[in-house]
Amino acid sequence: MEVRSLTKSFGKHVAVNDLSFSIEKGHCVALLGANGAGKTTTLEMLSGLQQPTNGSVSFGDVHKGDYREYIGYLPQHPVFFPWMNGMEYLVFMGELSGLSKTKASTRANELLERLGIADAGKRKVGGYSGGMKQRLGIAQALIHEPKLLMLDEPVSALDPVGRREILELMKLLKETTTILFSTHILHDAEEVCDDVIMIHKGKLAITGSVSELRRKHQEDVIIISAEANLGAWARSIEDWNTVSKVKSTHNTVEIYVKNAAEARRQLLAEIAERQLPITSFTVAQTSLEDLFMEVVGK
Amino acid sequence: MKTWLVLFRKEWLEMIRNYKVIWIPLAFVLFGLLQPITSYYMPEILKNAGNLPNGAVIKIPIPLSGEVLAQTLGQYNQMGILVLVLAFMGIIASERKSGMTKAILVKPVGYSSYITAKWTSAVLLSAGAIFLSMAASWYYTVLLIGDFPFMNVVKGASIFFIWILFLITLTVFFSSFLKSSGLVAAFTLLLSILVTLLTSLLGKWMEWSPYQLTNAAATLFTAGRIEGPFLLPLITTVILTVLLLSLAATRKSNS
């Protein structure tokens, strides 16, 4: 899927601004952004629910036109007919996707089984739990074996157990399907996906594979906590050449360093020499979370 | 076409599950029976109810069959329209509100199929209700009051139904862009009352009015043939219906 300078404005408000990216077949891509960054609008444009104000989306060989039969979409708040049971709903959605009734029933049975809600197929959707609804929502998105599965905030509304279930499920699904999912939680993106597209206020902020972003943006950091305020000392080490940045708050100092081994040796020596009353000394790495915060915060 | 049938079947399944398929026709049959029965018993009811002086002779003529059937149309125009508009006000609005419309439209489904499948279901159910009710009303009228040619009932009901068709299309039209079902009902009912009132008050200027079809059907019952404007209101009603339906079935960009 190729997305070129996708733009959507509502009156004067520009929700999505000149967004371009591409999704490779077989990849799992996370669309990451804070609430209100334009994730849902982007996904709705990609799924054909909204017309972009500007820009184009091409999907495989389909450049301009209807590619809805190749995608499966899970809306942010999946809704069902409370008067249908799970099985009926899946068959209905399957038939709408162009499957025959028999094919739709076979697929529906398969999916109910695979998503672990086989026994819920005969129950009215009205009585489903949040996690089950999400599974049924994913099942209806997968019913016609789409080439691309789009999930809008698939885990945001779930409790920790449901969230874990769905994330595990997505890990399974990405073996066979290309996935694009939106989230405001970086951790979920890191856990499941190969690639990340970070957007902020409708604009593309950073894009790349998770490992590449880690390599590029990850820094070693040494975190020292002490019984006393280390602010003064922290300022004194700012101009060491192994140190790139120092942040201190109360009794904790975060020291971003260029060479962890070298810096650790120097710092430990310094601590011993000055007899600083430290309580902990941690060598760590910045997470993508810090990068994300930096992007969102600017 | 195939997805249209799938959507159409879903509408019927829904109307069966929420009992619309039963209660709307039954309610209409009740409205239909009410008129012949009250007409027949009216003299007796009045005789028993009034504090009339002894010896007073009351002569209340039982109306003719055709008049009773025409009055039945009046029942439909009050209770009947109210029931239909309220029953179908949420036909699209409630699915738009819940997000179901989006869930359906991400599938390769044409927006116009989605709307017309709903419209057709509503039209067919109302047609069934009205014709069933009209037949029941005719049966009771013949039994209690006097013979009446059935073919004229079919003709009259068909003419009357075009007016109902227009109102259902109006309901679907409002339902396709308003999110509140209540507003849909309010607008549709207000407009139907307005059309009815204006047609009765300014008959001369309103010969094209869809409401004239009610008058045409009523005269067919009372006089045995259509009196007053018929072709003109028929044409305008059909044009308005097609126009409203195509407006409703054209996708708005931000729906």
Place this chain on the structure above:
Amino acid sequence: MNFHINWALVAPIIAIQAILVIIALIDLSKTEKTNGPKWMWVLIILFLEVLGPISYFIIGRKQS
């Protein structure tokens, strides 16, 4: 007072009313939530004759 009622004529009306009341009550017992308290709807359906079940179907059911 010799009000004469032909029961053969009235029976279908009573039957239709009964069906409406019954399906309204069945539906009421199945749905979880109604607009307004359930007991109120039971009373309306039972005592308002024709209008009771109809108004239940129109405004009592939650259209979700």
